[in-house]
Amino acid sequence: MSASWLLRRLALILYTVFIVSVLVFGITQALPADAAVTLLGENATAEALNAIRERLGLGDPIWWQYLRWVGHAATGDFGLSMRTGQPVGPEMLTALGRSLLLAVAAILVMLVIAVPLGMVAAVRQGKLADMATGLISYLGVSFPEFVTATLLAMLLADTLQWLPATGYVSPLEDFGGAVRHLALPVLTASLILVAHVARMVRSETLDVLHSDYIRAARLKGLPERTVLVRHALRNALLPVVTIVALDVGYLLGGIIVIEEIFAIPGIGRQLMVAVTARDLPSIQAGALIMSATYAVANTLADVAYAVLDKRIRYD
Amino acid sequence: MTDLLRRLMRTPQGAIGLILLAVLAAACLFGPWLAPHDPEKMDFLGRFRPLGAQNWFGADQFGRDVLSRLLVGARSTLPMALAATLLGTVAGAVVGTASAYLGGRWDEAIMRTIDAVMAVPGLLLALLLVSTLGNGAGNAMIAIAVTFAPGMARVTRAVALTVRGQDYVKSATVRGESASWIIFREMLPNVMAPVVIEATIRVSFAVMLFATLSFLGLGAQPPASEWGLMVAEARQYVHQAPWILIAPSLAIALTAIAFNLLGDGLRDAMNPRDER
Numbered sequence: 001m002s003a004s005w006l007l008r009r010l011a012l013i014l015y016t017v018f019i020v021s022v023l024v025f026g027i028t029q030a031l032p033a034d035a036a037v038t039l040l041g042e043n044a045t046a047e048a049l050n051a052i053r054e055r056l057g058l059g060d061p062i063w064w065q066y067l068r069w070v071g072h073a074a075t076g077d078f079g080l081s082m083r084t085g086q087p088v089g090p091e092m093l094t095a096l097g098r099s100l101l102l103a104v105a106a107i108l109v110m111l112v113i114a115v116p117l118g119m120v121a122a123v124r125q126g127k128l129a130d131m132a133t134g135l136i137s138y139l140g141v142s143f144p145e146f147v148t149a150t151l152l153a154m155l156l157a158d159t160l161q162w163l164p165a166t167g168y169v170s171p172l173e174d175f176g177g178a179v180r181h182l183a184l185p186v187l188t189a190s191l192i193l194v195a196h197v198a199r200m201v202r203s204e205t206l207d208v209l210h211s212d213y214i215r216a217a218r219l220k221g222l223p224e225r226t227v228l229v230r231h232a233l234r235n236a237l238l239p240v241v242t243i244v245a246l247d248v249g250y251l252l253g254g255i256i257v258i259e260e261i262f263a264i265p266g267i268g269r270q271l272m273v274a275v276t277a278r279d280l281p282s283i284q285a286g287a288l289i290m291s292a293t294y295a296v297a298n299t300l301a302d303v304a305y306a307v308l309d310k311r312i313r314y315d
Numbered sequence: 316m317t318d319l320l321r322r323l324m325r326t327p328q329g330a331i332g333l334i335l336l337a338v339l340a341a342a343c344l345f346g347p348w349l350a351p352h353d354p355e356k357m358d359f360l361g362r363f364r365p366l367g368a369q370n371w372f373g374a375d376q377f378g379r380d381v382l383s384r385l386l387v388g389a390r391s392t393l394p395m396a397l398a399a400t401l402l403g404t405v406a407g408a409v410v411g412t413a414s415a416y417l418g419g420r421w422d423e424a425i426m427r428t429i430d431a432v433m434a435v436p437g438l439l440l441a442l443l444l445v446s447t448l449g450n451g452a453g454n455a456m457i458a459i460a461v462t463f464a465p466g467m468a469r470v471t472r473a474v475a476l477t478v479r480g481q482d483y484v485k486s487a488t489v490r491g492e493s494a495s496w497i498i499f500r501e502m503l504p505n506v507m508a509p510v511v512i513e514a515t516i517r518v519s520f521a522v523m524l525f526a527t528l529s530f531l532g533l534g535a536q537p538p539a540s541e542w543g544l545m546v547a548e549a550r551q552y553v554h555q556a557p558w559i560l561i562a563p564s565l566a567i568a569l570t571a572i573a574f575n576l577l578g579d580g581l582r583d584a585m586n587p588r589d590e591r
Contacts, residue, residue: 019431139568143564144567146531147546151564154560249436275442275533287439290436290439291439
């Protein structure tokens with residue numbers, strides 16, 4: 001991994017964020033709502049409307065409005081929320097923190113379930129365990145988050161009353177309460193990912209098990225356990241890093257729905273509230289922050305892959 | 316074609332997928348005639364009536380027959396998902412093939428831009444687009460198509476790159492054919508097979524995405540019996556009648572499973588050597 005490769009990756013993130021910012025700005029500017037009317041209400045006088053348009057610079061050329069928005073956004077200033085009148089940036093970052101907690105927990109839970117599942121399925125190819133994993137994968141990718149979430153909530157919160165159905169507790173204040181409140185959202189978020197990753201781990205492990213060096217390790221007389229854990233697992237898990245990074249995008253989308261259903265004040269829920277209220281600065285900030293998070297996650301995965309796989313040389 | 320169908324029926328995934336799809340197609344085509352009751356007819360004495368002879372899948376909060384609503388609702392879910400996938404696939408296939416044909420810096424610029432667009436999570440992009448276009452089933456369909464196009468472009472480009480090196484494309488170039496002729500008449504027809512497989516699997520995403528948008532109140536609007544909307548409306552009655560939640564949930568999942576199975580079956584049928 002050379003410095004120029006890292007620099008190119010960095011330039012790619014910047015280009016990605018640039019395109020995303022143009023996209024977000026372009027789409028939200030086309031919103032059929034007049035910002036001035038949203039702020040002051042339908043009954044505002046023409047003078048008041050004109051005054052606020054002047055103050056927000058709504059009469060300026062569109063590219064100038066874009067540059068001003070991006071310039072401020074780069075310093076973390078996303079303007080004031082049209083709904084609450086509070087600065088959007090800090091609010092969104094706090095929300096992002098809660099969402100990341102949910103996302104990281106979901107990825108960890110997913111790895112703990114999916115990796116052994118995929119490995120066992122590969123080792124016992126065609127047997128019962130393999131078919132069970134296949135079935136779980138099919139079911140997992142075929143239930144959208146809102147269905148999984150409502151069904152799990154119905155079973156575990158309403159019927160069995162094991163877990164609270166909605167709400168958020170900060171882990172810094174009450175760790176046990178936070179775990180109980182996060183259990184259902186995390187379970188929901190990890191289910192689709194388990195399906196993806198278990199399938200991936202299975203097919204990668206199968207590839208590796210059919211390779212020459214595994215045959216060599218077996219012919220050498222190594223015990224099967226050593227062959228599997230020391231030789232196969234490490235190489236099979238490498239491509240999984242990439243698929244997990246791609247799934248982060250999936251996860252971030254799912255989080256919008258999951259936070260809405262379980263009433264978690266994360267960035268997804270803020271975004272839904274903003275969309276419903278047509279709160280332009282909040283929509284822009286939420287969309288840009290979420291997309292940038294995804295772009296950064298992808299790059300981190302690429303770097304991790306390069307660090308883990310000594311065979312690949314990037315220059 | 317019949318050969319492909321026969322090979323498809325020989326794979327277990329393909330066979331089950333096709334059977335499920337036949338049921339869904341029947342619901343789409345003949346739903347209103349198959350429905351035992353009028354899906355909009357309210358019956359206040361029959362509110363939350365459990366599963367039984369009168370209402371096979373029970374009745375909802377207005378006493379409307381759940382089975383009838385599901386059957387009729389197939390029409391407001393499936394055609395939308397199919398149209399969205401078709402639109403997104405065609406747009407993506409054209410862009411992807413063009414990118415592979417142009418090559419060099421153009422290819423690089425187009426693909427990096429597509430990467431950037433794909434950095435916006437799918438649901439988020441769809442959400443932004445619908446909030447701009449306005450809520451409604453038609454706009455949700457367009458939003459999903461736009462969301463799908465970049466991914467399809469990437470898949471198509473990968474295939475088109477291998478096609479570009481083929482002799483028949485080279486000979487067309489030497490003949491002096493125009494770029495649009497080469498892209499549309501020489502390359503596109505030959506990249507379709509993998510693209511069709513990918514698109515089939517995408518239909519299941521489209522079904523889920525469309526239902527999700529409706530669930531969030533952005534897609535199909537009440538009193539439509541769109542399945543995502545039915546789940547959203549049923550949530551507050553979980554205590555009285557879990558079946559009005561479970562029935563549309565299973566309908567969505569079964570549809571997604573059907574297209575996933577069909578996609579995997581197609582892949583096996585088209586690449587008989589790959590045993591996985």
